[in-house]
Amino acid sequence: MSNETAWREVDDYFCSTLLPADPVLEQALRDSDAAGLPPHAVAPNQGRLLNLLVRLQGARRVLEIGTLGGYSTIWLARALPPGGRVITLEANPVCAEVARINIERAELADRIEIRVGRAADSLPQLLAEGAGPFDFIFIDADKPSNPLYLEWALKLSRPGTAIVGDNVVRHGAVADPHSTDANVQGVRRFLELMAAEPRLSATAVQTVGSKGWDGFSLAIVET
Numbered sequence: 001m002s003n004e005t006a007w008r009e010v011d012d013y014f015c016s017t018l019l020p021a022d023p024v025l026e027q028a029l030r031d032s033d034a035a036g037l038p039p040h041a042v043a044p045n046q047g048r049l050l051n052l053l054v055r056l057q058g059a060r061r062v063l064e065i066g067t068l069g070g071y072s073t074i075w076l077a078r079a080l081p082p083g084g085r086v087i088t089l090e091a092n093p094v095c096a097e098v099a100r101i102n103i104e105r106a107e108l109a110d111r112i113e114i115r116v117g118r119a120a121d122s123l124p125q126l127l128a129e130g131a132g133p134f135d136f137i138f139i140d141a142d143k144p145s146n147p148l149y150l151e152w153a154l155k156l157s158r159p160g161t162a163i164v165g166d167n168v169v170r171h172g173a174v175a176d177p178h179s180t181d182a183n184v185q186g187v188r189r190f191l192e193l194m195a196a197e198p199r200l201s202a203t204a205v206q207t208v209g210s211k212g213w214d215g216f217s218l219a220i221v222e223t
Contacts (some may be wrong), residue, residue: 003061003106003208004160004212007208007209007210007212007213008210009046009212010208010209011043011209011210012189012210014045014157015043015044015045018045018048019044019045019048020049022044024074024102024105024106025044025047025055025071025074025075025106026104027102027107028069028070028071028074028106029071029103030071031069031083031098031101031102032068032071032098032102034131035069035094035133036094037068037069037094037095037120040068040069041068041069041071041072042071042072042075042140042166043209043210043211045124045209046207046209046211047072047074048075048076049073049212049214050072050076050079050138050164051075051076051078051180052079053136053164054076054079054080054136055079055161056133057135057136057162058135059079059080059134059136059162060081060083060084060085060135061082061084061085061087061132061133061134061135061136062076062077062078062080062085062086062134062135062136062137062138063087063088063089063132063136063137063138063153064076064084064086064087064088064089064137064138064140065088065089065119065123065138065140065141065149065154066088066089066090066119066137066138066139066140066141066142066155067090067095067096067114067170068090068095068099068116068140069086069095069098070098070099070100070102070103070106070112071100071102072089072101072138073079073086073088073099073103073112073114074102074103074106074108076136076138077103077106077108077111077112077188078106079110079184083116084110084111085112085113086111087112087113087115087126087131087134088112088113088114088115089115089117089119089122089123089141090114090115090116091116091117091118091119091141091142093116094098095133096114096116098139099114100114104195117153119141119145119149119223120145120148123150123152123155123156123220124151125151126156126160127152127155127156130155131156131158132153132155132156132158133156133157133158133161134157134158134160134161135158135160135162135165136162136164137156137161137162137163137164138159138164138166139153139163139164139166140165140166140167141192142186143170143171143182143183143184143185143186143187143195144185144191145186146165146187147186147189147193148188149190150163150165150190150193150194150197151193154197154199154200154221157220159221159222159223160220160221161220161221162218162219162220162221163200163217163218163219163220163221164216164217164218164219165187165190165216165218165219166213166216167187168186168190168191168204168214168215168216168217169204169207169213169214169215169217170183170187170204170214171212171213171214172213174187174188174191182199190217191204191217194217194219198222198223199222199223200219200220200221200222201207201208201219201222202217202218202219202220203217203218204216204217204218205217205218
């Protein structure tokens with residue numbers, strides 16, 4: 001049995017044991033596939049992890065950078081207490097429309113706002129509007145822009161805000177300083193900036209599973 005087969009079987013076991021069937025989330029994935037969206041949504045057990053992190057944080061305001069089809073957005077929004085809100089940013093109008101339909105089916109439209117356009121434009125607008133501070137920020141968009149997203153995440157945070165970054169392992173390539181892959185270089189710079197930022201306490205964790213070999217970063221704003 002190959003490593004990837006074993007990883008997938010373990011993920012399947014975890015999901016079948018710990019996560020009940022969820023027709024809304026399953027349909028969200030099917031609709032995303034039917035619309036031709038890339039298969040980059042988090043795995044179900046990773047979605048539950050995000051949900052639990054938001055609940056542990058006691059978050060009421062969540063910012064998501066990178067909506068795709070709204071799968072992770074639904075997990076985040078379900079963790080919120082009454083009156084809680086997710087603002088999610090998506091550059092691709094096709095993805096945003098798929099997400100809108102999925103979110104409406106999940107009956108979460110009243111607590112999720114999708115902003116369509118480049119996050120580099122939307123983030124300054126959020127700051128200008130006084131939309132923050134956010135309690136939980138999930139960064140899962142184009143990796144070359146991760147350093148910029150971290151900069152804005154800090155501007156839109158408060159002491160105690162959790163900042164989670166997805167896909168930081170890049171199948172191990174993140175450890176290669178000579179990589180010419182813009183995604184790898186974006187993640188490396190993102191991690192270096194976190195390490196150099198005195199306001200942050202951060203770590204990163206490798207994961208294996210149905211999404212292959214990857215991982216996420218987690219940081220807390222200290223001051």
